[in-house]
Amino acid sequence: MQTDTTQNNREKKSSPWRWVVLISAILIFAGIVIFSFSMIFFAKVISTAEKRTYTETSGNGSEKIAIVDLDFTIMSPEGFVKQMKKYREDKSIKAIIIHVNTPGGGVAASQEMYEEVKKTRDSGKPVVVSVESINASGGYYISCGANLIVANPGSLVGSIGVIMQYYTFKELADKIGMKENTIISGENKDTGNPFRDATEKDKEYLNDIVMDSYDQFLDVVSKERKIDKEELRKIATGRVFTGRQAKENGLIDSLGTFSDAVRITARLANIDGEPVLVKEKNRNNFFELFIESIIGIKDFNKNTLEDMLRKPLLQYKFEN
DSSP states (O other): OHHHHHHHHHHHHHHHHHHHHHHHHHHHHHHHHHHHHHHHHHHHHHHHSOOEEEEEEEOSSSSEEEEEEEOSOBSOOHHHHHHHHHHHHOTTEEEEEEEEEEOEEEHHHHHHHHHHHHHHHHTTOOEEEEEEEEEETHHHHHHTTSSEEEEOTTOEEEOOOOEEEOOOOHHHHHHTTOOOOOOOSSTTTTTTOTTSOOOHHHHHHHHHHHHHHHHHHHHHHHHHHTOOHHHHHHHOSSOEEEHHHHHHTTSOSEEOOHHHHHHHHHHHTTOOSOOEEEEEEEEOOHHHHHHHHHHOOSSOOHHHHHHHHSSSEEEEEOOO
16 A cells, blocks of 8 residues: 555656657647748748849949859759850850859759759859858859869868758657558658658668669769769768868869859850950848848748758758
């Protein structure tokens, strides 16, 4: 009898903590749900809001070089591709500089952007990449389509590799008593389901996708940079290099600043004197600025949100 009383007392003492854990778990899960729906709401507002663009120029010459910024996490190719196509078809633009400062991003988006750069280069209009602080993974993939890559000695370049990530909420769902029912037509159909742990078959399946995407990356770099594929594997481990190291490994063509890149580009385009630099700028609305300041992704829109929530997401991206 004494033992039962003692056990009951212990259960009574521990029960408040159980409630604390349970309530905390519920609040965390509710926060995730509320945040997701809030982002969807803001994305809908943004997708219907007007985004105005204007062109700024600098320099006193008579010939024009266009500047295209690649200074965001790559989620959608739309804005970049649109600019490249516009400047490629504009006969008053003699060359294009891609000013890069990106950790990379989505695989398919990076590939589409690379193809647009390559198409512009092959059209006869010079394309030069100028690396600011970082040109990693998907950004480097895109850069391989240019005529030349210029980077500061202290820039970070490379991160040739692929990453795939997704989150699981199984333990949290179990704690709050949340059940998820899924009906599938095949064993791989719900791979990446956040409400269950990954099986060994899941991991093998996703690893095959990652390694095939990695092989595609190697093919592009090997071809464009004229580096033997097997030699490239030795440095294509996902690591980044300083600009100086990248130059030694054949990943870039020249060390220099943005101003150096302008001079090099002018020379390639046979421009005498100082060129006029043309650059497209966006006037973002309040909601875009608000979300960009929170998540650090420029050109945020509804499609960006869908890409973020679509897991697992295959990326050429540097994670630090």
